[in-house]
Structure formats: C-alpha cells, structure tokens
Amino acid sequence: MNLLNFFARRPTAPAARDRLQILLAHERAATSGQSDLVAKLREEILEVIARHVSIDREKVMVKMERGSDVSTLEVDIEIPTAEPVRRAVGA
Amino acid sequence: MSKVLVVTSGKGGVGKTTSTAALGAALALSGQSVVVVDFDVGLRNLDLVLGAERRVVYDLINVVQGDANLNQALIKDKRVEMLSLLAASQTRDKDALSEEGVAKVIDQLKERFDWVICDSPAGIERGATLAMRHADVAIVVTNPEVSSVRDSDRIIGLLDSKTARAERGEKMEKHLLLTRYDAGRAERGEMLKTEDVLDILSIPLLGIIPESKAILNASNLGSPVTLSNPASTAARAYLQAAQRLMGIDVPVSVPAAERRSLFAGFFGRRVA
Numbered sequence: 001m002n003l004l005n006f007f008a009r010r011p012t013a014p015a016a017r018d019r020l021q022i023l024l025a026h027e028r029a030a031t032s033g034q035s036d037l038v039a040k041l042r043e044e045i046l047e048v049i050a051r052h053v054s055i056d057r058e059k060v061m062v063k064m065e066r067g068s069d070v071s072t073l074e075v076d077i078e079i080p081t082a083e084p085v086r087r088a089v090g091a
Numbered sequence: 092m093s094k095v096l097v098v099t100s101g102k103g104g105v106g107k108t109t110s111t112a113a114l115g116a117a118l119a120l121s122g123q124s125v126v127v128v129d130f131d132v133g134l135r136n137l138d139l140v141l142g143a144e145r146r147v148v149y150d151l152i153n154v155v156q157g158d159a160n161l162n163q164a165l166i167k168d169k170r171v172e173m174l175s176l177l178a179a180s181q182t183r184d185k186d187a188l189s190e191e192g193v194a195k196v197i198d199q200l201k202e203r204f205d206w207v208i209c210d211s212p213a214g215i216e217r218g219a220t221l222a223m224r225h226a227d228v229a230i231v232v233t234n235p236e237v238s239s240v241r242d243s244d245r246i247i248g249l250l251d252s253k254t255a256r257a258e259r260g261e262k263m264e265k266h267l268l269l270t271r272y273d274a275g276r277a278e279r280g281e282m283l284k285t286e287d288v289l290d291i292l293s294i295p296l297l298g299i300i301p302e303s304k305a306i307l308n309a310s311n312l313g314s315p316v317t318l319s320n321p322a323s324t325a326a327r328a329y330l331q332a333a334q335r336l337m338g339i340d341v342p343v344s345v346p347a348a349e350r351r352s353l354f355a356g357f358f359g360r361r362v363a
Binding site for chain 2: 011012013016017020021023024028
C-alpha cells in the first residue's frame with residue numbers, strides 16, 4: 001500500500017452493498033423456482049397470443065438465459081396459419 | 092396464546108445461541124413462561140451458554156423417541172424461574188429427529204409455555220429445516236457482513252417455502268436481528284449499515300445488538316447477558332428486542348459503540 005492509498009482510504013461498505021444486491025437478485029431467481037417463473041411466463045404469453053391467433057401449443061419455446069450484465073428471455077412461437085414469427089424479448 | 096419462535100441464520104457463528112439465551116431470559120424476566128430448545132444435534136451449546144451443561148440428563152431426541160417424557164427432560168433455570176431448557180443430544184445423529192416426533196414435542200411445549208424458542212443449527216440441512224418447521228415467528232440473526240447477509244437471504248427464502256406455515260399458505264412473520272454491529276465502523280463506511288441490510292433483506296428490524304465485551308463475558312460465565320450484565324449496551328438491546336416481540340412498541344435505537352475510556356486504555360483494564 002503506498003502512502004497515497006493510505007490517506008485516501010475508501011469506504012468499502014458501498015462495494016459490499018452493491019455486490020450483495022447484484023448477487024442476490026440472481027440467487028433469488030435461481031432458488032425461488034426460476035423454472036416456475038418460465039412456466040408461468042409461458043402460460044401467460046400463450047394465453048395472450050391465443051386470444052388473437054390460433055397457435056400450436058406444442059410448437060412453443062420459452063427460454064431464459066442469465067448473463068452477468070443482462071438476462072434474456074427468448075420466446076419462440078410458431079403460428080401455423082401465416083408465416084412463423086420469431087420474437088426475442090430482452091429482460 | 093403461545094408462540095413458536097425460531098432463531099436462525101444460515102451462517103454459523105453469527106450469534107444464534109447467544110441471542111436465543113439472551114432473548115429467552117429477557118422474556119422470562121418479564122413474567123412470560125419460556126422454553127428454549129436446542130436443535131443443534133451433535134453440536135449442542137445452548138446448555139453451555141445457559142450454564143446448565145452439567146444438568147443435562149435427557150434431551151430432545153430422548154423425548155422425540157419416547158425414551159423420556161418432557162418433565163424428565165426439561166431443565167429449569169436456577170436464576171429465572173420462568174425459563175426452561177430442552178437440550179439437544181450430543182451423541183446421537185440428527186437423523187434420529189423425525190418430523191412427526193418434533194411436531195409432537197412442539198405441540199406439548201406449546202401447551203405449557205408462552206414462548207417456545209427453537210435455536211437452529213447453522214446450515215440449511217435437516218436440523219435447520221426441522222427447527223423452523225413449526226415456527227410462527229422467525230428471528231433471522233445477521234452480521235453486517237456479506238456472507239452472513241447472503242446466507243440470511245437464503246434462509247428467508249426457506250422460511251417462505253419450507254415451513255408448515257408457508258405450506259398452509261399463511262404468512263411467516265420474520266424479523267431481522269442485526270448482531271455484532273459497530274456503529275462507528277458503519278458510520279465510517281467500513282461496515283454495512285443497518286439501512287443497507289434492511290434494504291437488501293427487506294424484513295422488519297427487531298433490534299441492533301452492538302459488538303460488546305459483555306457477550307463473551309456472559310458466555311464465559313454461562314449466564315445470558317440479559318441476566319449477567321443487564322446494564323450493558325448489548326443486554327439493553329436484547330431487552331428491548333424482547334419487548335418488541337411481546338408487541339410493545341419500542342423505537343429501535345442504534346447503540347453507540349462501546350468506548351474504552353482513556354484511563355482504561357492506559358492501564359490496560361477491561362471495560363465491560
């Protein structure tokens with residue numbers, strides 16, 4: 001530690017708080033049933049879309065990926081009547 | 092009406108047993124009948140902190156398995172009449188605790204005591220889940236330190252999903268007990284502040300227990316700090332937390348860090 005560091009000692013508690021907030025946001029999602037969340041999203045998204053177009057429930061894919069900066073929710077639904085629509089929603 | 096309380100944390104060494112003893116004694120002092128139950132099978136310490144280590148004959152597992160009845164296993168505190176202890180077994184395996192057996196013992200204790208305080212072992216395994224299983228109220232003991240806060244968050248998740256109350260769809264009452272707090276270091280940004288921990292865990296605050304020499308002195312003597320040194324800052328914080336548990340509205344104050352006086356420092360004397 002050089003002299004400058006010694007005098008300009010930075011408080012460390014804010015770093016602890018920030019690290020915890022980021023970490024726990026991920027861990028809560030992972031432990032409080034992320035699969036549950038995806039299943040719920042899938043059902044509700046399907047419900048909304050089925051109100052407007054007829055869809056084949058077998059040809060639906062909902063995927064959630066967690067990255068360090070952003071997580072993505074990918075929803076892939078095949079609509080049999082018209083051409084397939086592919087959507088990606090960042091979450 | 093009797094209440095079942097679990098003192099839990101996930102992380103070890105944050106002050107569950109100390110807090111169980113101090114709060115149990117505080118509630119008993121105010122005239123409520125209290126039993127403290129050690130769930131740390133194989134690593135019991137509540138008996139030692141309460142100074143009853145040489146009086147344990149039968150334990151929780153003996154009662155669960157029907158080898159002893161409650162009258163034989165309950166140890167009455169010699170200082171506070173309203174306080175009793177049900178020790179954990181030191182020699183048996185935690186698998187000897189069956190879920191139905193624990194439920195039965197808790198029911199029996201509820202008939203006799205106003206407060207049944209379950210001292211949870213560290214971790215999230217069987218002993219810890221059984222300790223929280225039948226609780227109405229949980230006290231989450233947390234140090235202002237990253238690993239303790241993380242583990243507390245995990246425990247809060249379990250309290251909301253794995254307890255009998257949660258499974259019945261009822262709300263689990265949870266309170267944060269912040270221990271080993273150093274107001275000076277928090278003020279200087281060297282330690283998470285109370286507000287930081289409350290922000291992150293989002294459960295109501297039961298009390299702030301300052302880092303205090305009185306705590307170690309109390310466990311050295313085998314007497315809860317609320318009995319051995321009721322005037323200390325730590326004991327006062329525990330006594331107030333106990334009042335809040337009884338539904339008395341006492342504002343939470345941040346206890347000042349203990350200061351060594353100039354003379355005490357100079358002569359190397361202890362300030363307790």
